[in-house]
Amino acid sequence: MGTPRIARGAVARGVISVAALIGAGGILAAPAASAQAAAPCGPRAAACIDLSDNAAWLMDNGTVTYGAVPITTGKPGYETPPGTFSVTYKDIDHWSKAYDAPMPYSVFFTTSGIAFHEGSLREQSHGCVHLSPEAAKAFFDGLTPGDVVEVVP
Template sequence: MGKPVSGGAVVSALAVLTALAVGGCTVQPAGTDDAGARSPVRIQVSHPPSDDKPGATATPAPAPKKATPAPSPPPPVLWSRGDSGRDVRELQARLRQVAWLYDGPTGSYDDLTETAVKGFQGKRGLPRTGKTDTVTWQRLLRMTREPGQWELFLMGGQPAAYPDPRCLTGRVLCISKTSRTLRWMIDGRTVSTVAVRFGSQYTPTREGVFSVYWKSRHHVSTLYDSPMPYAMFFSGGQAVHYSSDFAARGYGGASHGCVNVRDETAIAAIFAEVSNGDKVVVHW
């Protein structure tokens, strides 16, 4: 028979069991080391297999790259430097309306027009190409109005009016106030046409049938002390002549009654052909 268990041992055992129960743990079997003391149980934790090296962290897979959209093709170009015609004249007239062009309209897409288009484009965040493409043109159309005949031919170049019947015979300087043009005509055939400017409301150019009575190549006005090259006098002090002011300012100014011509080369050629006694017709 074994030795009887003392009351103290029973009490100690009960105290241990009570403490374990209160801590929420259960008694686990324990091994015994060489000294006979109980050793804690080692629990083996299994991990899912991994191809990574020990201690390495997994690298997330890269996100797929978004496809870059193809660039949009540039808008079609309507007009660019070197072009000419009525459409270019309208472009220039509209650029004048928004104060990007101060010369013209001339009908020729020159360096001044190209610079004006670049400025207009840059102000509105468009590519500064200097070429009028469809996007630039539509933006300009929304900001301007349809130019009238006066605006389109502010610097001349307007199609000449049909000749007055009095211009159809002989050698005639046929001058129209309606179209602001001068036709040099011989027997009903137009030899050349130039843009002209007339007198103001207070110094109007006379209308009617006259004749050239005096030509003065290097004339200077004694009344206004202003040059009047290639002057061909037809009525008192009124003459057809070249005007540098007309060439510079267009129809922003006026003469003192003379018929001003802005194309110096053209008026020089007409001056060389016209003779004293040739007819001059000023009409509407």
């Protein structure tokens, strides 16, 4: 009997179905390395961003509640800064005046205008954290002003 495998991308999408957990012998098995173990942030973080792995999570007291999800971040010259920040405000239908572009489901966490928001997962940003439409909604719904956002290099 082979080792149970998770459907490719199931953990990255933040969804593991029963079918994804069924091994070759039809036995349910938990993943050996879960997205929860991979989140590199501390217990204060409500959101965790790993710049080197292009991944983000929502967390509660050190436990992953959503993710890992794929992200894109700042391009050269506009790098997303590492550090510990707090959510400052949210705007479901934000429009960037600086870049004349929509930023749906924006959750701002720096004083320089960097936010999580729906955006391209193929192109880097001007510092913001781009999320898929589904993940952007989850981060918007899951975070409130004052929540800690940890960004690790």
